[in-house]
Amino acid sequence: MxxxxxxxxxxxxxxxxxxxxxxxxxxxxxxxxxxxxxxxxxxxxxxxxxSFTTGSFTSAGTYWVGLKNYARLILNPDFWQVIGNTFYFTFFTVIPSLIIPLGLAVLLNKNIPMRGILRTTYFLPSIVSLVAAGLGFRWIFQTDGPINSFLNMFGIVPISWLGDTFWAMPVLIILSIWKQLGFNMVVFLAGLQTIPSSRYEAAELDGAKPWQQFWHITLPGLRPTLVFVIVTTIIFTLRSFEQVYVMTGGGPLNSTNLLVFYVYQEAFAQFDFGYAAAAATVLLGITLVLVYLQLRTWTEDS
The missing domain is CATH 1.20.5 (Single alpha-helices involved in coiled-coils or other helix-helix interfaces)
Known part of the structure; x- marks a missing residue:
């Protein structure tokens, strides 16, 4: 008891x-x-x-319309062009924003001259205002800007970078990669510090070449870091607004209009808040699905 x-x-x-x-x-x-x-x-x-309403925040108010805003999205060709622009922009921004910082991190993780200065230099774009960076890139890529002046030295005709439907998007992508490069590099550097040096020493004794060490030691050791960088880069890219607003305004001919800027236009230029909310809901859904797929893929691989 x-x-x-x-x-x-x-x-x-x-x-x-x-x-x-x-x-x-x-x-x-x-x-x-x-x-x-x-x-x-x-x-x-x-x-x-x-997203299920229409109207404005005035005396007229808003009223329920059900799925009509989503039906308008589906039937609107401009919306599908914006979706295509967003996926194009995201794909060609995310991939280089992973590969280039990873290569720089591996290089700057070694004992090379001026390593500290180089790390600081590559990180500087991350602390620069995206609006200021956009204005700078707009000046660099204008018709009589430094890029065309340099190309003119080789007899190349000046290109209307921001006024051409083909070249405007690559300029935005270059700016976005430049802006994200420093942050991702620092995160990769932190991840590399967690990999024991004894693994590389053992691999060298076994005769492993540098690319074999990178593939079999560095990448597996950076798996959690890669997941974090991929997710944050996708989110950063999908919510891109400042560079479009400052540099192109969605033009020319809607070729650089991204989903966030499209929501802004519909909400604060057209004052169609219900339709804009529906587009924003679609953006939220796309973001959640992409992040979920990334997390699930990397979790299953591990």
Missing amino acids: DTNYTTNTHRNNQSHILDNDTLAAWIFLSPALILLGLFIIFPIIYLFIL
Whole structure:
């Protein structure tokens, strides 16, 4: 009887302590949860509800239209062009934004001259305002700008970079890669620091070549870092707005209009908030699906 009483008392004390710990955890988490609910969860719910309405925030108000805004999206050829532009921009921005910083990180992780200065130099684009960078790139790629002046030295006719439907998007992609390069490089450098040097020493003793060490040691060791960099780069790319607003305004002929800028135009130029909310909901869905696929793919591989 005494043993059973002692055991039950011990269990009750554990349950009591667990309840206190849980309560304390909720108390400490509540400020963050309240902010998360107010500034993230509530706006998402409100956006979703708004996508089923039409009207404006005036005396006329808004009223329910059901799925009509989504039907308009499906039947609007401009929307599908924007979707195509967004996927084109995302694909050709994300891939180089992974490969180039990874190569730089591997190089700058070695003992080379001026390593600290080079790391700082490559990171500088990350702290530059994207609006300021966009204005700078707009000047560089204007018709009488430095790029065309350089090409003119080789007898190449000046190119209207931002006024041409073929060249305008590559300029935006170059700017986006340049902006993301430093941040990704620093993250890869941090990931490389976690790989034990003994693995490389053992591989050298076994006669492994540098590319074999990279493929069998570096990449597997950077798996969690790669997942983080891929997800953050996709999110950064899909929410691109400043470079389009500053450099091209979505033109020429809608060739650089991305989904975020399209939402801005519909909401604050056309004041069609319900339709803009529907487009924003589609953007949110695309982002969630891409991030989920990336996380699932890398998790299954591991």
